Amino acid sequence: MATAYITHPSCLKHDMGPYHPECPDRLNAISDRMIAAGLDGYLARHTAPAATREQLLRVHGANYVEAIEGASPRDGLVYLDPDTALNPHSVEAAKHAAGAVVLATDLVMKGEVANAFCAVRPPGHHAERHRAMGFCIFNSVAVGAMHALEHHGLDRVAVIDFDVHHGNGTEDAFSDEPRVLMASVFQYPLYPYSGVDNPAANMVNVPLPEGTGSEGFRRAVQTRWLPALEAFEPQMIFVSAGFDAHRDDPLAGLRFLDADYAWVTRELCEVAKKHAQGRVVSTLEGGYALPALGRSAAEHVKALIEA
Numbered sequence: 578m579a580t581a582y583i584t585h586p587s588c589l590k591h592d593m594g595p596y597h598p599e600c601p602d603r604l605n606a607i608s609d610r611m612i613a614a615g616l617d618g619y620l621a622r623h624t625a626p627a628a629t630r631e632q633l634l635r636v637h638g639a640n641y642v643e644a645i646e647g648a649s650p651r652d653g654l655v656y657l658d659p660d661t662a663l664n665p666h667s668v669e670a671a672k673h674a675a676g677a678v679v680l681a682t683d684l685v686m687k688g689e690v691a692n693a694f695c696a697v698r699p700p701g702h703h704a705e706r707h708r709a710m711g712f713c714i715f716n717s718v719a720v721g722a723m724h725a726l727e728h729h730g731l732d733r734v735a736v737i738d739f740d741v742h743h744g745n746g747t748e749d750a751f752s753d754e755p756r757v758l759m760a761s762v763f764q765y766p767l768y769p770y771s772g773v774d775n776p777a778a779n780m781v782n783v784p785l786p787e788g789t790g791s792e793g794f795r796r797a798v799q800t801r802w803l804p805a806l807e808a809f810e811p812q813m814i815f816v817s818a819g820f821d822a823h824r825d826d827p828l829a830g831l832r833f834l835d836a837d838y839a840w841v842t843r844e845l846c847e848v849a850k851k852h853a854q855g856r857v858v859s860t861l862e863g864g865y866a867l868p869a870l871g872r873s874a875a876e877h878v879k880a881l882i883e884a
């Protein structure tokens with residue numbers, strides 16, 4: 578069975594200005610590298626639908642969704658926080674980014690594909706129920722996980738987050754939600770400075786000090802994530818795939834390597850095979866050094882293809 582590769586043209590049109598690191602070329606860096614690495618022929622390409630209002634409201638407040646829709650500009654940029662802006666295409670892109678994870682969930686649940694990667698932006702894991710922040714508008718991975726629970730009737734899903742920044746929005750969505758186990762690593766202290774003070778029991782948060790590389794990452798996965806996943810027995814695994822913990826990334830100070838993304842993906846796919854019929858849905862979060870982003874995403878997708 579193939580690996581789905583899901584994106585939408587609007588994700589290239591969301592643009593927060595010429596100097597913003599969360600730029601449209603991130604998606605070109607990834608798709609170019611898929612071709613260069615010879616992975617293109619193994620991917621089932623799909624165009625993302627927009628997430629419906631019902632799907633968004635499983636995570637976000639109605640007032641919040643309406644405020645975002647109402648803030649969409651006719652031209653220029655509207656700032657939601659100092660780092661997060663809307664251009665005329667951004668709301669459409671954010672809806673399709675969330676819709677990509679919903680479609681990925683449907684394809685994997687129906688058995689049409691083995692697993693899926695959503696090459697979408699804006700990212701989502703900082704978006705809280707009622708707040709946009711940190712380049713994120715709608716929390717795509719949370720919308721997908723809720724779709725698996727509410728539409729497909731699963732009882733247990735895991736959300737894995739290896740972005741260098743703590744996924745505060747996903748934690749906001751799922752704290753004390755017994756059907757979800759969230760496991761993450763993130764550099765601490767670093768934006769958004771959350772994730773360490775009294776996390777809920779279903780949060781496996783592993784803060785890593787600046788400079789942590791492959792060894793520290795792999796130890797965290799082996800000693801913290803994998804035992805928690807084994808105990809939880811997830812029926813599906815969602816991945817917030819940020820690649821900004823890479824050594825080359827300009828926004829943070831961890832030192833992961835390309836091969837670490839292949840390794841962690843294989844480990845997660847093994848858990849999925851054991852408990853979840855192999856079901857893994859991954860979506861892009863951060864990653865701002867374009868060559869390292871392309872290579873790391875290709876390693877991640879190659880491991881999904883080979884799972």
Ligand SMILES: [Zn+2]
Nearest residue numbers: 740742821863
């Ligand atoms: Zn990040």
